[in-house]
Each structure stands twice: as structure tokens, then as C-alpha cells.
Amino acid sequence: QKEVEQNSGxxxxxxxxxxxxxxxxxxxxxxxxFWYRQYSGKSPELIMSIYSNGDKEDGRFTAQLNKASQYxxxxxxxxxxxxxxxxxxxxxxxxxxxxxxxxxxxxxxA
Amino acid sequence: xxxxxxxxxxxxxxxxxKVFLECVQDMDHENMFWYRQDPGLGxxxxxxxxxxxxxxxxxxxxxxxxxxxxxxxxxxILESASTNQTSMxxxxxxxxxxxxxxxxxxxxxxxLSVL
Numbered sequence: 106q107k108e109v110e111q112n113s114g115x116x117x118x119x120x121x122x123x124x125x126x127x128x129x130x131x132x133x134x135x136x137x138x139f140w141y142r143q144y145s146g147k148s149p150e151l152i153m154s155i156y157s158n159g160d161k162e163d164g165r166f167t168a169q170l171n172k173a174s175q176y177x178x179x180x181x182x183x184x185x186x187x188x189x190x191x192x193x194x195x196x197x198x199x200x201x202x203x204x205x206x207x208x209x210x211x212x213x214x215a
Numbered sequence: 216x217x218x219x220x221x222x223x224x225x226x227x228x229x230x231x232x233k234v235f236l237e238c239v240q241d242m243d244h245e246n247m248f249w250y251r252q253d254p255g256l257g258x259x260x261x262x263x264x265x266x267x268x269x270x271x272x273x274x275x276x277x278x279x280x281x282x283x284x285x286x287x288x289x290x291x292i293l294e295s296a297s298t299n300q301t302s303m304x305x306x307x308x309x310x311x312x313x314x315x316x317x318x319x320x321x322x323x324x325x326x327l328s329v330l
Contacts (some may be wrong), residue, residue, distance in 0.1 A: 139314035148305055149258070149320035156316070164244070193258065195313045202248060202273065207257035 107132045109196050113213040118215050124181040126205055128194030138170055138177045144190045145207065153179060161171045184186070197210035218242070219322040227328045234293040236325050238306030241282075244315070245312035246287035246305050249273075249281065251302040258305070264289055265313045296329045 108131040118153045126140075137156050141149035152200040154160045155177065167180040177196075181188055192208040224238035241248065248263040250273075262274030262281040270281050278300060282290045289308075293300055306322040309315075 112257075125298075139318075148324050149319075150321070151318045153319070201317055202260055202263050202312050202315050203319065205250075205258040207255065 107135075107193045107198060107204045109179045109199075109204050109206035111163055111192075111194050111209045112212040115212050117210055117214055118184050120184060120186060120213055122184050124184045124188065124211055124213070126179040126181075126192050126194075126209050126211065127176060128178065128196075129176045130194075130196045130204075131174075132196070132198050133175065135172075135175075135198050135212060138168070139195040139197075139203065140166075140168060140177075140179045141193040141195060142190045143193060143203055143207075161211045168191070181211075184211075186215050189213045218319050219306055219308055221304075221322040222231050222286045223325050224323065225328075227330065228293075228296050229330055230297060232293075232296045232329075234296045234327065234329075236291040236293075236304055236306075236327070238289045238291070238308075238322055239287055240289075240320070241287065242308065242320065243286070244308035244310050244320070245286070246314070247283065248307040248309075249279075250305045250307065251275070251289045252305055252324075253302050255263065259289060260300070261291065263270050272289040296327075298329050301329045 140153040143149040153168040169178045191208040193208045195203040249261040264283045280292045307319040
């Protein structure tokens, strides 16, 4: 059974701080890694994808992947109250559908 | 603009009823998925399809079936609804047949309550 683990939170950070969200996965054959954001009452939307070890930056968001340690993280710089949401980590192995973690709830305090 | 449309936002059904949840995408996507989302349990895959007439079981298929007669439409069927099927149901699609390393587009969800 492929597993994707996330701390459920809530993770509370002050406005302007860096929010760090972490995810670990069980299958060493995992190849593709995604972060989805889900606002309360809304459906998930993709914010970042990463496929190789290292960092990938997109605006205020940075995804970090370490396959040897089997973790992927998402950093949100200059956190805003509008970043308050649940962040879902999703992992892909081969041609099987994505496996989602249970999500981490982030709260950015103004 | 890409769109995945789920027929109902809220649905209330009685135990034992047959329930149909409809999902239509207008993006010519090959892959379609049904998930359910419950507090504390996250998103769990019920069924998926990589092609018309094709269906595969996900992690929690018991009590559900699906139909994909046309490429753009993927229906989830609860043969005999039970209270433990009360949940938020999310449909999703993606572009390339069998490719699972690409962006999923989600519908707005159907909150189903079974009484």
C-alpha cells in the first residue's frame, strides 16, 4: 500500500513569515510529486509539481524534493492570509493514479 | 477555460436508493477519476478510467460502480446507498491516456448526504 504522510496541522504562521509544509512517502519508485491547494469548500488546484531532486521555485512557492530521504516539502515565502488553506501532497508511481496525503491545514495570521 | 462539471453541488438521498453522480469535462481529456473526501481521511480514489468503456478500481471501490459510455462523461453509481457513503465526491480529469504525472482538473464536488 503506497502511503503519503503529512502532518494534519493546523500550522499557524504570522503574515510575512515562511510556511514550511512537509510530506513523506513510502514507495521508493515514486516519480512525480505534486502540491495541491484546497480552500475551504472548494476543490483542489495544482500549485506545484516537481520531478527531480532539488528545489523548484515559482513565485513565492518553492518545492523541494529529496528522493533518498523520501520527502517532499513546500515552502511559502512572505505568507499571506490568502494562503490559508489545506495543502495536499500527491505522489505518482508509474502509471498508477496519484496517491494523496491527508493534507496540512495552514493558517496565516494577520 | 477548462471545465469539469458535476451535476449537483448538494444531494440528499435515502438509504437503499440508487444514486447517480454525473461528471462531464469539456477538455477532450482521456483520463477521468472519482474521489471521495472525508475529514481526517483525505482524498481516496474510488474508480478511474483511461479510455471510453474502460474502468479500473481504485482504493475503495466497494459499493460503487462507474460508467463511461462517452469520452467526456464519467458517472459514479451507488447501487444501494448507505449512510457510510455520506461524503464529498470529487470528479477529476487529465489529458493524456494513462499518463498519471500530469495536472488533475477537479470539478466543484458533490456533497452527498445519505439519510
